[in-house]
Amino acid sequence: MHIAILGGGLMGTASAFFLLTHPKAPKSLKVTLIDRGAIGAGATVASFGNVRRQGRDFRQMALAHHSLALWIRLETLLGRDVEFRATGHVRAVFHQEALKDMQNFASAALQHGLEIDQLDQADIRRRFPFLSKDVIAGSFSPQDGSGNPRLVAPAFARAAVRHGLVLRDHTQVVSIRPASSGFRIEAPDEVIEADLLLNTAGAWGGQVADRLGEPAPLTPYAPQMGVTEPLEHRILPVVGVWAHKAEEVIYCRQVERGNIVFGGGPREDVTLTPGHAKVNPHRTLRQLEVLTRLIPALRHTTVIRTWSGCEGYVDDMLPVMGPSARHDGLFHAFGFCGHGFQLGPGVGAEMAELILTGASLTDTNPFHIARFQNETNSGI
Ligand SMILES: Cc1cc2nc3c(=O)[nH]c(=O)nc-3n(C[C@H](O)[C@H](O)[C@H](O)COP(=O)(O)OP(=O)(O)OC[C@H]3O[C@@H](n4cnc5c(N)ncnc54)[C@H](O)[C@@H]3O)c2cc1C
CATH class of the missing domain: 3.50.50.60 (FAD/NAD(P)-binding domain)
Incomplete structure (x- = not known):
């Protein structure tokens, strides 16, 4: 065969x-x-590089659970560390509508085998002190994490x-x-x-x-990414937000070498021929505004590289x-x-x-x- x-x-x-x-x-x-x-x-x-089940369409959840089990074993299966780290995935809430989304997702997710911790403002401050004081709540999925793309x-x-x-x-x-x-x-x-x-x-x-x-x-689209200079390692989990509009979406993670990788916001158009996805610098500036709203200490960091990729959206x-x-x-x-x-x-x-x-x-x-x-x- x-x-x-x-x-x-x-x-x-x-x-x-x-x-x-x-x-x-x-x-x-x-x-x-x-x-x-x-x-x-x-x-x-x-x-x-997000290995995240939190926020995922429930029709994909069984596949996502199975995939996570494999991510955990990949080093053994492949004979190479692909830098999967189950650091957890925290999602911050800035307003009441997003709080409702988080609560609805957390209770429905239980029926699909995903248990996430719902955190109030005091919990968030204590566990993730790098997040903005404007964050009113959040959720944490302890087994999610990231891998090296x-x-x-x-x-x-x-x-x-x-x-x-x-x-x-x-x-x-x-x-x-x-x-x-x-x-x-x-x-x-x-x-x-x-x-x-x-x-x-x-x-x-x-x-x-x-x-x-x-x-x-x-339809092909190009999500926008960036990475900062290396900084002292302070952020262990992958961080995101419960967002209502594409403009509010931001996610980031700090790699072990200290750089903060970030993405989010609306995607750019891209054509399949030749399929070269480009970064829109205006979007990068907007991403940095939303990122520093989430983690104010990143206000004075330098972005050293931006990139994008051509992804298919059904x-x-x-x-x-x-x-x-x-x-x-x-x-x-x-x-x-x-x-x-x-x-x-x-x-x-x-x-x-x-x-x-x-x-x-x-x-x-x-x-x-x-x-x-x-x-x-x-x-x-
Ligand atoms: C910027 C960006 C950030 C993302 N972040 C995340 C994330 O954090 N978490 C997450 O879960 N997902 C994320 N994704 C989505 C994820 O990366 C993709 O869904 C996944 O990598 C798709 O893998 P693939 O093998 O289907 O496609 P690809 O990696 O694109 O592979 C398809 C391959 O097919 C080849 N090919 C196409 N046509 C032909 C042809 N005619 N002949 C020969 N070869 C051909 C191409 O050269 C290419 O190598 C992100 C995507 C992008 C672009």
């Missing part, structure tokens, strides 16, 4: 690893991972190569066509014939699906995951709407299970591409 995976971000590399290490993988299994660029250099490397996809790919993965990075795909049995993927120097095809092309996954005759409504803000509704042997896992870094290891394990056994580890029905079967092909 030959499985081709198109797209070597976190989803493609994690899928390759879990396919090749699956206990039910046939002895004859061959997996080829194709990316037109370097492994992990798409949305994955640009990620903020530069390490994780290459670590999955290297581990998969040790299990036999055939890696075709820097390989531009010329055409992908269903064949009499399986799929024919044409690259400039090679034709890859595979029995099964997994589409993990990230923001470009919608184009790939469209070309194979099953469109999904996906209209209903849920990913496309599971078997094709049109072609036997075609599977999709794309369009993670800015939330895929946390889900990545779980998505890899889930796709391996679906492909090799036809069963699923968690409920993936809400993510099936058939929900868009009335979409029209864009004719790309």
